[in-house]
Amino acid sequence: MLYEDRVDALVAPKGALEMLSQDEISRMSDDSGSLHSLFRSCALAILNCGSDSDDANAVMEEFKDFDIRIVQQERGVKLQLKNAPASAFVDGKMITSVREMLFSVLRDIIFTYHEYNLARGLDSASSDKITNVVFELLRNANVFRRIQSPDMVVCWGGHSIVRNEYNYTKRVGHQLGLRDLNICTGCGPGAMKGPMKGAAIAHAKQRVHTGVYLGLTEPGIIAAESPNPIVNKLVIMPDIEKRLEAFVRTGHGIIVFPGGAGTAEEILYILGILLHPKNANVPFPLIFTGPKESADYFEQIHAFIGDVLGKEAQEKYQIIIEDEVAVARAMKQGLEDVRHYRKAHQDAFYYNWKLHIPEEFQHPFEPTHDKVRGLNLHFGQETHLLAADLRRAFSSIVAGNVKAQGVAYIKEFGPFEIHGDKLLLEKLDALLQAFVTQQRMKLPGSEYIPCYKVVTE
Missing domain, CATH: 3.40.50.450 (Rossmann fold)
Structure with a gap:
């Protein structure tokens, strides 16, 4: 823990995606790419579950030091969180429902934008x-x-x-x-x-x-x-x-x-x-x-x-x-x-x-x-x-x-x-x-x- 309301953590999947290809990881990890930005903002929304704010910009500004990375390991993938909202954790362990939803975000973004490439594929x-x-x-x-x-x-x-x-x-x-x-x-x-x-x-x-x-x-x-x-x-x-x-x-x-x-x-x-x-x-x-x-x-x-x-x-x-x-x-x-x-x-x-x-x-x-x-x-x-x-x-x-x-x-x-x-x-x-x-x-x-x-x- 860095300070009172921030947590660093390495999180394993539960209830969703466990394996990714090297290409998928590369796309999601590219800081300059839209997928990483999208994944980061959606992940922050999940971790900020229960917030009483409906101002997306205010949330992003408050947690502008938040980051999330995909870590490839022999038994699958994990997510490396830096400066995540402490409200998503209890005694240093991520709340189960939050963990499930976090990997649901990863699953859906990859399936939608990597497999279907909907941004260009369905316009007509x-x-x-x-x-x-x-x-x-x-x-x-x-x-x-x-x-x-x-x-x-x-x-x-x-x-x-x-x-x-x-x-x-x-x-x-x-x-x-x-x-x-x-x-x-x-x-x-x-x-x-x-x-x-x-x-x-x-x-x-x-x-x-x-x-x-x-x-x-x-x-x-x-x-x-x-x-x-x-x-x-x-x-x-x-x-x-x-x-x-x-x-x-x-x-x-x-x-x-x-x-x-x-x-x-x-x-x-x-x-x-x-x-x-x-x-x-x-x-x-x-x-x-x-x-x-x-x-x-x-x-x-x-x-x-x-x-x-x-x-x-x-x-x-x-x-x-x-x-x-x-x-x-x-x-x-x-x-x-x-x-x-x-x-x-x-x-x-x-x-x-x-x-x-x-x-x-x-x-x-x-x-x-x-x-x-x-x-x-x-x-x-x-x-x-x-x-x-x-x-x-x-x-x-x-x-x-x-x-x-x-x-x-x-x-x-x-x-x-x-x-x-x-x-x-x-x-x-x-x-x-x-x-x-x-x-x-x-x-x-x-x-x-x-x-x-x-x-x-």
Whole structure:
């Protein structure tokens, strides 16, 4: 130990990658290469698990002396850590869950960028190819299980939620766990942690020893939303679009808790998919829920969806307020419908092959001022296409809020400008202002400086 909050350590793998080729080690060890930088930042996020900061740059600055190296030994590889956060250790020994996730990071970065070279290989790929790549990334992470009935519930919601909302997510997770259901989230704090915590307690009560707490993240957001310690399967997808596809391919139903721009992005993503004509008859239970204090929040979301996407979109979900038992029962029934449909259509339980995801929802959207300004936020187009560009607008705000690259971009060039139909933008601006007022854009106590400007003139 160098000083009070830093540790040097040599760590052996647990639960993931054990052997690497010389070429892989060389790529990951090149200080000037992007892979080493990516691995370092993701590893620091894992080691900083439990941090109360959502400022990726602040974390990197605080631990700017941190470094991580791959050490090749006769019996496999180890990781040499220098100036690592002491919170990842107990009495000089790394916490087991942290060690597992640390090697999951190494596994996913190598498999994604070395084997697939996704940065260049999928720019113009077909929809089917992208879906198969998502499958292979998840399979490599040992996500898939042989199950007799659909049981994976995806829980979406904000990392910046108040205490009563967080407690409610735990109660919902508890009711899901009592019914032997598993949890998948974005793996961070807040509404991503609460359901897992509740389900873990319920699984202990039911003597379920195989509970799955699947966390899906991506490099641009992991430092701002470090994985919570309950996650026992972590997968780092290469970008937000493949992360979102992984949610809907592996999950059998979705519960949405209160959140901010990121949650709105997720809602528009799933609604855009469900609104596509090819998915008209595909069952996918979708529930919006929160405590009674969050009723106004969901009224705002519901009204926005109705005003912008129409009644058909509103019919794709149900809203249940302050009733965790009703939520769990409704989800359990919805999963029965999924089971019958998958059996009738000979579709796998572990991966939703039948769901059609248009390419507009699959190809990465890297926000720039020109791209954001050029989004087609106008009425008079197919609803799922409008949902796709609304999703990109919220994705841009997330990038400007918490992703290190996006934050730096906004700092240099100023806020994104969002253009479109005046009425649509007025509805959008009102929703975003509500998020700001309710402190849903940043963790409580942080001053929020908007990274966007809605141009309604």
